[in-house]
Amino acid sequence: MSSIVLFGPPGAGKGTQAERITISTGLPQVSTGDMLRAAVKQKTPTGLEAKGYMDAGLLVPDSIIIDLIRERILLPDAKNGVMFDGFPRTIPQAEALSEITNVSHVIAIEVPDERIVDRICGRYSCGDCGLVFHEIFNPVPTSGCECGTFTEKRRADDNKETVQSRLAAYHEQTSPLAEWYESRGIFHRIDGDREINSISEDILLALAK
Numbered sequence: 001m002s003s004i005v006l007f008g009p010p011g012a013g014k015g016t017q018a019e020r021i022t023i024s025t026g027l028p029q030v031s032t033g034d035m036l037r038a039a040v041k042q043k044t045p046t047g048l049e050a051k052g053y054m055d056a057g058l059l060v061p062d063s064i065i066i067d068l069i070r071e072r073i074l075l076p077d078a079k080n081g082v083m084f085d086g087f088p089r090t091i092p093q094a095e096a097l098s099e100i101t102n103v104s105h106v107i108a109i110e111v112p113d114e115r116i117v118d119r120i121c122g123r124y125s126c127g128d129c130g131l132v133f134h135e136i137f138n139p140v141p142t143s144g145c146e147c148g149t150f151t152e153k154r155r156a157d158d159n160k161e162t163v164q165s166r167l168a169a170y171h172e173q174t175s176p177l178a179e180w181y182e183s184r185g186i187f188h189r190i191d192g193d194r195e196i197n198s199i200s201e202d203i204l205l206a207l208a209k
């Protein structure tokens, strides 16, 4: 069993690429952000604790995240590995992950900070199937979403103020992981400031290495 990590700043395109790579690899997408948002919506104890951190653009404590992943990895669809989207985000999370499952590739989608605000503030998704779009860069087709229906949904943390905190958290707590994974020889840098399909092609090439 071998898993993939999609790594990068907020709005880099991790979720967008995960939707595509999951089709090619068959690995299920495991997004800690999606899991936390579901917990917040259901008002579970985890969700109630995580909400304040997420609204402020701060990282949720490692212990909460690691418990979520330990549970998720036990589900039957994870038996051949998973594609982590937005996890790990700290060195303690990466250390815990190395005890839980083998990671074969860490795909770092690199996008300059100045592009991030536009990407995040223009994001919306289909409230029915979850597909992610962008007002300018990736709008929902005029024929509608591929699920057949479409209700626009926006994230509570997609605003200019929170983006700055999320970027700061990325640079302070998450970016040191690049060196951690580079030293293990499984880190692949992908230029994420390009057209979506070209990025997907390069990710698939990196995964074949």
Ligand code: AP5
Pocket (backbone or CB within 6 Å): 008, 009, 010, 011, 012, 013, 014, 015, 016, 017, 032, 033, 034, 036, 053, 054, 055, 057, 058, 059, 060, 061, 065, 085, 086, 087, 088, 089, 093, 119, 120, 122, 123, 124, 132, 133, 134, 135, 137, 138, 166, 192, 193, 194, 195, 196, 199
């Ligand atoms: P999470 O949900 O993981 O958010 P994030 O990392 O901030 O990343 P995003 O989902 O915002 O961006 P993305 O890279 O998936 O970009 P997307 O594909 O949507 O986390 C939310 C919060 O939960 C965190 O702040 C934290 O509080 C908590 N959390 C989650 N995991 C945690 C962890 N492990 N530890 C601690 N706390 C955790 O693309 C963005 C937009 O750009 C879209 O509109 C898209 O259409 C567009 N786009 C994509 N690619 C391109 C392109 N190539 N060109 C132009 N536009 C593009």
